[in-house]
Amino acid sequence: MTASDILFTPVKIGDIQLKHRIALAPLTRSRSPGQVANTLNSEYYSQRATPGGLLVSEGTTSNATGIGYADVPAIRTSEQARAWKLSTDAVHKRGGYIFAQLWHVGRVSKSEFQPEGKLPVSASDLPAPGKEAPRPLSVAEIEEIVAEYKASAKLAVTEAGFDGVEIHGAHGYLIDQFLESSSNKRTDAYGGSIENRARFLFQVIDAVLTAVPATKVALRLSPFLDIQGATDPDATALFTYVFTQLQSRNLAYIHLTEPTWGAWQTGEPHSQSKLNVFRHLFKAPLMLTGGYTRESAAEAIAAGRADLIGIGRAYITNPDFVERTRAGHPLTPFADPKGFYSGGAEFYTTWKTWEEEQREKTKKAGGKTSEIPGAGVPKEVAQL
Numbered sequence: 001m002t003a004s005d006i007l008f009t010p011v012k013i014g015d016i017q018l019k020h021r022i023a024l025a026p027l028t029r030s031r032s033p034g035q036v037a038n039t040l041n042s043e044y045y046s047q048r049a050t051p052g053g054l055l056v057s058e059g060t061t062s063n064a065t066g067i068g069y070a071d072v073p074a075i076r077t078s079e080q081a082r083a084w085k086l087s088t089d090a091v092h093k094r095g096g097y098i099f100a101q102l103w104h105v106g107r108v109s110k111s112e113f114q115p116e117g118k119l120p121v122s123a124s125d126l127p128a129p130g131k132e133a134p135r136p137l138s139v140a141e142i143e144e145i146v147a148e149y150k151a152s153a154k155l156a157v158t159e160a161g162f163d164g165v166e167i168h169g170a171h172g173y174l175i176d177q178f179l180e181s182s183s184n185k186r187t188d189a190y191g192g193s194i195e196n197r198a199r200f201l202f203q204v205i206d207a208v209l210t211a212v213p214a215t216k217v218a219l220r221l222s223p224f225l226d227i228q229g230a231t232d233p234d235a236t237a238l239f240t241y242v243f244t245q246l247q248s249r250n251l252a253y254i255h256l257t258e259p260t261w262g263a264w265q266t267g268e269p270h271s272q273s274k275l276n277v278f279r280h281l282f283k284a285p286l287m288l289t290g291g292y293t294r295e296s297a298a299e300a301i302a303a304g305r306a307d308l309i310g311i312g313r314a315y316i317t318n319p320d321f322v323e324r325t326r327a328g329h330p331l332t333p334f335a336d337p338k339g340f341y342s343g344g345a346e347f348y349t350t351w352k353t354w355e356e357e358q359r360e361k362t363k364k365a366g367g368k369t370s371e372i373p374g375a376g377v378p379k380e381v382a383q384l
């Protein structure tokens with residue numbers, strides 16, 4: 001078995017038997033004008049789908065107050081959910097699976113995106129760096145938001161055809177704003193102790209679990225990641241509590257962001273990640289994302305530090321990231337973040353597969369047959 005072969009061993013999430021360990025990490029690409037997913041989005045997801053592989057959708061707005069950026073697709077109405085069906089059908093057609101990432105940005109939003117132009121909402125009135133001061137949510141509003149998560153989760157697995165939902169509890173967005181003490185100064189049942197700060201997260205999870213089976217529910221968190229002003233001096237205690245409480249929920253998987261991601265891939269080696277202290281607490285399969293190469297991904301799986309590895313930027317510029325990994329082909333680098341967060345098809349669906357690159361080279365060389373081994377092998381033949 002070569003190092004990368006371990007990435008091509010099966011793993012089960014919920015009731016789904018995946019055929020390999022590489023997942024598309026959730027990536028906001030801001031190409032859904034009017035907050036409605038479209039055919040361009042479905043082409044993008046289809047390009048990245050593989051037989052038995054997991055994709056996680058970009059963050060999709062699940063709450064009336066949850067939108068944070070222009071052109072992000074929502075999943076709050078039947079119309080929005082049915083529009084997502086274009087993407088889920090396209091992924092299923094290629095034998096892949098796709099979870100919807102449910103997203104409320106909280107205080108990272110702007111008044112211009114809020115109903116009636118009100119202030120964005122959060123646990124407290126503390127602003128994220130460079131943002132407006134939000135207004136703290138009332139208990140009645142918290143209950144409404146919890147109910148919205150449940151409704152969106154239900155739409156996701158019924159009308160939109162997703163295989164499950166990933167609740168976005170990471171990166172300094174609303175759930176994280178409640179969890180971390182730097183952004184939560186509440187004095188009611190949602191603030192103060194760790195148990196209180198985690199109350200909102202567990203209310204969201206438990207509400208979603210009344211509408212969707214646990215086998216289809218996942219959660220993303222980002223312990224130790226210093227991002228958007230949501231931090232905690234005792235993240236070990238906070239997340240030890242959270243992960244222990246999660247054990248009884250039997251979720252499909254838990255997804256953690258490597259804390260070095262903020263350093264844009266210049267952090268410590270993954271083998272020394274601070275996340276490793278939590279490994280023994282997970283009953284559910286664990287996905288790790290952030291700065292992984294094919295080599296470090298294989299190492300993490302081999303060492304048992306993770307069950308799945310999420311790939312973000314490299315999967316943007318390599319729609320066939322999985323196939324290139326299997327075959328050992330070089331990757332198109334992602335150093336230039338042009339088009340990451342905006343644009344149309346360019347820098348979105350125009351990235352080439354390795355085979356397409358070889359065909360173009362052959363064409364340029366005057367139609368001579370490519371001598372590069374594997375070039376031109378139809379995708380259907382590839383063993384995933």
Ligand SMILES: Cc1cc2nc3c(=O)[nH]c(=O)nc-3n(C[C@H](O)[C@H](O)[C@H](O)COP(=O)(O)O)c2cc1C
Nearest residue numbers: 025026027028058059289290291292311312313340
């Ligand atoms: C363009 C872009 C958009 C992103 N959007 C999201 C998102 O919607 N939800 C989320 O949880 N993470 C998001 N992330 C973080 C990625 O999921 C991932 O953690 C990050 O890219 C690090 O992984 P990588 O080193 O493999 O790129 C985004 C990252 C990038 C570069």
